[in-house]
Amino acid sequence: MKFLKNKLAVVIILLSVTFLSLIGYSVNREKMSFVENGVGVTINSVQGVFFSGFFKIKNSFKFITNISNVKAENEELRKANSELQSKALEYNTSIKENERLRKMLNFSKKNSKYNYIGADINGLIGNSFSDGFSINKGAKSGIKKGMIAITGDGLVGQVKSVSDNWSIVQCLSNQNIAVTGLVDSTRDNGIVKGYTDENNKSLAQIQRLSLESKIKKGNIIVTSGLGGAYPSGIRIGSVISVHEDKGAVMKGAIIKPYVDFSKLEEVFIVVPPDTKTGEIKY
The missing domain is CATH 1.20.5 (Single alpha-helices involved in coiled-coils or other helix-helix interfaces)
Incomplete structure (x- = not known):
């Protein structure tokens, strides 16, 4: 070069x-x-x-x-x-x-009279959250069967089984779940259970409403708090359709839950003030 x-x-x-x-x-x-x-x-x-x-x-x-x-x-x-x-x-x-x-x-x-136990989700029990999921807290942390699980968005579901250090929670969309609900605007009481539509979408429904109920699309459904086992006013979802069962002389409605079960990362278990022993009953 x-x-x-x-x-x-x-x-x-x-x-x-x-x-x-x-x-x-x-x-x-x-x-x-x-x-x-x-x-x-x-x-x-x-x-x-x-x-x-x-x-x-x-x-x-x-x-x-x-x-x-x-x-x-x-x-x-x-x-x-x-x-x-x-x-x-x-x-x-x-x-x-x-x-x-x-x-x-x-x-x-x-709702300061209740205690709240934070828990992380370990994994799914079945194929989806509707089948249930496990959390990393159990009896040693004070969790009992029947307690409800919530997030800041609303009601998630119920604790269905408890071990020492972990528990299983079933979501509100599961048909085995039932909690007392209230139509916020009309003050009608009913039973909220899991529901899956024809497209396999996870929803909920409120049943046993009077035929005279003024419930309509868009109404907000919250927990009633009857029995004191969980707080009243926990948001459940909004009404997307109303139907009548004249044979049973009742009215019901389909609810879209506020909680997106597919995006859960952690939950809070609600501990009532008077349930130090025994299983919670609703």
């Missing part, structure tokens, strides 16, 4: 000297001869080619030597981008968790 640079330099110098000699020879003349003009154009063209080629070669080698630096910079940028994405994910997760806890805190303040 050094030899090539030296050779180029010698050729450029010789051409430059020749060109300067022509300039000196013709400086006192008003017009160059045809030969001088041709030689000058040729020399300029050759010089341009040599200079252009020299700098292209120089820049090419400079680019090659910088490849490792570019790779290192790209790797640093990739790592920085990955770290930023991780921090953004952690930040979004923290925001959602804080929002859930804030809702639960507001609810517990309004």
Whole structure:
């Protein structure tokens, strides 16, 4: 490479000297001869080619030597981008968790006579949340069969079995679940049970309402709190359709739960103030 640079330099110098000699020879003349003009154009063209080629070669080698630096910079940028994405994910997760806890805190303040045991979900019992899920708290934490599970959004379901350090909860959408409900606007009492529609969508329904009930689409259903085993006013869901059973002289309604069971991460078990022993009855 050094030899090539030296050779180029010698050729450029010789051409430059020749060109300067022509300039000196013709400086006192008003017009160059045809030969001088041709030689000058040729020399300029050759010089341009040599200079252009020299700098292209120089820049090419400079680019090659910088490849490792570019790779290192790209790797640093990739790592920085990955770290930023991780921090953004952690930040979004923290925001959602804080929002859930804030809702639960507001609810517990309004129902301070009850205790609340926070528990994480370990996994599903069956194919979906409707079949039930396990939590990481059990009898040693004060949980008993029949206690209800909630989130800041509303009612989740009931504790169906308890071990020392874990328990099984069935969601409200399970047909084996039944809690007393109240139509918030009309104050009609009924029984809320799990319900699955023809599209296998997890819903709920309120039954045993009077035929004279004014329940309608959009009404909010909450827990009634009858018996004192759980707080009144826990949101269950909103009415999406109403139906009559004139044979049984009753009215009922389909409810869309406020809790999205497929997105549960943790629950709070409601502990009534007077259930230190025995199984809870509704």
